[in-house]
Amino acid sequence: MNHLLKLPRLATRAFSTTTKQMKNKVPDHQNLFQADNCLPVHIKGGTTDVLLYRLTMTNTLAGTGYSLFWILCACQPKGK
Numbered sequence: 001m002n003h004l005l006k007l008p009r010l011a012t013r014a015f016s017t018t019t020k021q022m023k024n025k026v027p028d029h030q031n032l033f034q035a036d037n038c039l040p041v042h043i044k045g046g047t048t049d050v051l052l053y054r055l056t057m058t059n060t061l062a063g064t065g066y067s068l069f070w071i072l073c074a075c076q077p078k079g080k
Contacts, residue, residue, distance in 0.1 A: 033044050043050055 033041060035044070037044070042053055
């Protein structure tokens with residue numbers, strides 16, 4: 001039961017130490033995304049953003065094709 005009484009103190013200490021060590025990265029990201037390098041904003045983040053974009057588009061197109069396939073199958077008359 002004693003460890004439950006210490007829990008709020010431990011939680012406060014854990015959160016207060018991490019906030020002091022964090023660096024503000026917002027200005028760095030603003031410079032990156034506001035740079036005029038003729039890239040769309042969803043690709044300016046680098047290789048990871050390009051891979052995530054392509055994966056998202058692939059999943060979207062595959063899901064749309066799969067849905068259309070089953071709609072087409074549902075529209076066909078049943079064979080006897």
